[in-house]
Amino acid sequence: MAEYSIAHSEYGSRGAFFIEQDGRRIAELTYGRTSAGVVNIDHTEVDNSLRGQGVARLLLDAAVRWARETHTQLTATCSYAVAQFARDSSLSDVLAPDALGALACEIRRPNG
Numbered sequence: 001m002a003e004y005s006i007a008h009s010e011y012g013s014r015g016a017f018f019i020e021q022d023g024r025r026i027a028e029l030t031y032g033r034t035s036a037g038v039v040n041i042d043h044t045e046v047d048n049s050l051r052g053q054g055v056a057r058l059l060l061d062a063a064v065r066w067a068r069e070t071h072t073q074l075t076a077t078c079s080y081a082v083a084q085f086a087r088d089s090s091l092s093d094v095l096a097p098d099a100l101g102a103l104a105c106e107i108r109r110p111n112g
Contacts (some may be wrong), residue, residue, distance in 0.1 A: 004055065006062045009017060015039065017062045019055065029059035029081070031074075038073045038096050041081040056080055067094040079084075 004019045004027075006088060018028035022093050026047040031039040040043035041063065046055045076082045085091055 004058060006058060008062065008066060017059045017066070019050075019059075027059060028056050028077075029056070029063055031063070034075065037071065038075065041069075041074060041076040041078045044078050044080040057084065060084055064094050073097075080081055 006017055006019055008017050009015060010033075011048045013033040014030070015033070016028050016030045018025050020026065027050055028043075028045055029041060033039050041060075044056050044059060045101045048057075059095075064072070066072070072094070074085075074094045075096050076085055085095060
């Protein structure tokens with residue numbers, strides 16, 4: 001897999017982890033701050049040229065590292081992030097206490 005430089009920006013209550021190429025975002029994971037110490041991952045998108053290369057997971061891993069470093073808790077409404085949290089128990093330390101039930105409900109939604 002190629003090396004990618006993942007940037008992070010936060011403005012007001014919105015933030016993103018992203019990869020830029022030639023001044024254009026080619027991959028991003030976005031979130032909204034729901035309280036001082038909790039953010040909700042609400043969207044992940046990867047350019048078609050990068051699909052299948054694990055780039056979405058790199059973005060999620062960057063968000064998880066940041067959450068650990070800043071003692072921020074995560075929730076997710078993005079279907080990709082929900083699925084990853086459900087599959088990988090090593091990420092559970094950054095989930096907000098009420099996130100587990102919400103994630104389980106999200107996973108059971110048809111076409112979600």
